[in-house]
Amino acid sequence: MTTYYSEEHEWISTEGETGTIGITEYAQNALGDIVFVEVPEVGNNYDKGDEIAVVESVKAASEIYTPVGGEVVAINENLESDPALVNAHPETDGWFYKISLSDKDELDELMDAAAYKAYIDGLE
Amino acid sequence: MSADTSNFLKTGDLLKTPLFALHEELGGKMVPFAGYALPVQYPLGVMAEHNHTRHAAGLFDVSHMGQVIITGPGVDGWIESLVPGNIKDLAVNHIRYSMFTNDRGGIMDDLMITKRKDDLFLVVNAACKEQDIAHMKAHLPEGFTLTEITDRALIALQGPKAAEVLSRFAAGANQMDFMSYAEVMICGAECYISRSGYTGEDGHEISIPAHKAEDICRALLAESEVEAIGLGARDSLRLEAGLCLYGHDLTTETTPVEASLLWAIGKRRREEGGFPGDHIILPQIKNKDHVKKRVGILPTGRAPAREATVIVDAEGQGIGTITSGGYGPTFGGPVAMGYIKPEFAAVGTEVFLIVRGKTRAAHVAKMPFVQQRYYRKT
Numbered sequence: 431m432t433t434y435y436s437e438e439h440e441w442i443s444t445e446g447e448t449g450t451i452g453i454t455e456y457a458q459n460a461l462g463d464i465v466f467v468e469v470p471e472v473g474n475n476y477d478k479g480d481e482i483a484v485v486e487s488v489k490a491a492s493e494i495y496t497p498v499g500g501e502v503v504a505i506n507e508n509l510e511s512d513p514a515l516v517n518a519h520p521e522t523d524g525w526f527y528k529i530s531l532s533d534k535d536e537l538d539e540l541m542d543a544a545a546y547k548a549y550i551d552g553l554e
Numbered sequence: 555m556s557a558d559t560s561n562f563l564k565t566g567d568l569l570k571t572p573l574f575a576l577h578e579e580l581g582g583k584m585v586p587f588a589g590y591a592l593p594v595q596y597p598l599g600v601m602a603e604h605n606h607t608r609h610a611a612g613l614f615d616v617s618h619m620g621q622v623i624i625t626g627p628g629v630d631g632w633i634e635s636l637v638p639g640n641i642k643d644l645a646v647n648h649i650r651y652s653m654f655t656n657d658r659g660g661i662m663d664d665l666m667i668t669k670r671k672d673d674l675f676l677v678v679n680a681a682c683k684e685q686d687i688a689h690m691k692a693h694l695p696e697g698f699t700l701t702e703i704t705d706r707a708l709i710a711l712q713g714p715k716a717a718e719v720l721s722r723f724a725a726g727a728n729q730m731d732f733m734s735y736a737e738v739m740i741c742g743a744e745c746y747i748s749r750s751g752y753t754g755e756d757g758h759e760i761s762i763p764a765h766k767a768e769d770i771c772r773a774l775l776a777e778s779e780v781e782a783i784g785l786g787a788r789d790s791l792r793l794e795a796g797l798c799l800y801g802h803d804l805t806t807e808t809t810p811v812e813a814s815l816l817w818a819i820g821k822r823r824r825e826e827g828g829f830p831g832d833h834i835i836l837p838q839i840k841n842k843d844h845v846k847k848r849v850g851i852l853p854t855g856r857a858p859a860r861e862a863t864v865i866v867d868a869e870g871q872g873i874g875t876i877t878s879g880g881y882g883p884t885f886g887g888p889v890a891m892g893y894i895k896p897e898f899a900a901v902g903t904e905v906f907l908i909v910r911g912k913t914r915a916a917h918v919a920k921m922p923f924v925q926q927r928y929y930r931k932t
Contacts, residue, residue, distance in 0.1 A: 462595065462599050462600055462601070462786075463599055463600060463601035463602075463883075465856070465858065465881040465888075466856045466857050466858055466881070466888075468857065468910065484910060486857070486858050486881070487600070487881075488600040488601055488604070488786060488787075488790055488880060488881045488883060489594070489595075489600055489786045489789070489790075489880065490860075491858070491860060510856070513856070
């Protein structure tokens with residue numbers, strides 16, 4: 431299992447051909463209290479960079495663009511009743527969706543943990 | 555993730571309130587608002603700030619709002635030529651919520667008018683203040699003076715503990731009537747205090763000489779009940795309280811009748827008229843022939859419906875638009891208000907919202923969404 435990160439503060443953890451995707455600790459902290467997450471429907475196909483989910487905080491809605499393309503194979507149904515899971519455990523229990531990767535080469539354009547850490551350190 | 559990047563704009567070209575340095579020291583996330591750098595939230599976060607205000611006391615910087623004093627013989631009668639409120643019969647040291655209307659009956663701004671012994675003290679919205687002042691000056695009679703107060707900060711202390719806290723600094727503040735006004739000394743500075751606010755909670759707004767604003771805020775924040783509160787919670791608090799935000803829920807395209815603000819038009823004014831747009835507004839009151847009405851909307855489920863969300867009927871026909879919407883922390887779910895065709899305005903009417911292409915159920919609901927707790931003498 432390997433975890434990659436995007437400049438838009440998503441993480442993707444891969445196992446074989448499947449990636450699990452969520453937002454990072456940095457992202458949840460910037461968004462504040464999350465009150466609703468709109469996840470994609472299982473079976474839908476997306477290209478890398480497509481708007482795939484929406485996270486709503488008390489104040490505003492923010493779009494999530496998928497860091498990799500593919501078919502959605504699972505969604506985190508717990509987010510419907512408990513969207514604050516994303517604040518509490520953004521990089522574990524607060525995952526958004528699982529996707530069947532259409533092109534594993536897209537992972538090469540993402541950062542590893544060390545590069546992402548350097549990236550967010552540079553933002554502050 | 556693409557967070558609302560307006561939150562991260564540079565604040566260099568913006569105006570600063572007298573409390574700017576304090577906001578930064580307190581860790582406020584500064585954002586542009588009506589040309590000013592103001593804190594959208596502090597480290598506590600919007601949800602906790604909202605809840606703190608509902609349970610204890612929240613301190614808000616509203617210094618961006620315009621403060622104006624107008625003097626002249628019969629100034630209360632004169633302002634009635636610009637607003638539909640009954641100001642002549644307002645008792646001295648009392649406050650009324652009103653609005654400037656235009657010749658088409660549209661709302662140019664909403665404001666608070668305090669009748670003081672020798673003048674009127676107005677508080678107007680930041681984004682409208684230049685326009686409001688120009689509008690009043692254009693109609694100002696010979697011998698009247700209009701002064702924009704630029705050397706005073708304005709803060710609001712709101713919540714069930716707010717009046718008690720303020721009374722530690724200004725004895726008797728907690729005995730003032732709702733919508734009354736007093737001039738008091740706080741920490742050695744002459745302050746104008748009003749038992750009013752815009753959160754649905756008890757509390758005061760306090761006009762403070764700018765050079766003393768930081769001292770007084772520090773003293774208030776040192777009280778155990780008080781936390782600094784940003785614009786984010788201010789918005790969710792006023793929305794839950796069913797209160798309008800100018801530029802969103804009220805515009806020049808909405809009349810007071812459409813905006814469900816009839817309560818702000820006095821009985822005498824309804825009979826006599828004599829304010830801009832009265833030829834539009836008075837027939838609307840009488841004939842009820844307006845084509846839209848502001849109502850509360852409660853989405854079913856958890857998805858908030860934000861401003862500009864389209865409201866449709868069961869057949870999918872457009873019947874209105876959301877003008878303010880979000881999550882109500884005290885209500886515990888999404889809340890919204892908007893304009894809808896009057897035939898759909900009855901409380902309980904089932905409607906649908908188009909949120910990001912999905913049709914979601916909702917219904918028309920009574921406002922406020924959270925009980926207002928203004929101070930009433932028993």
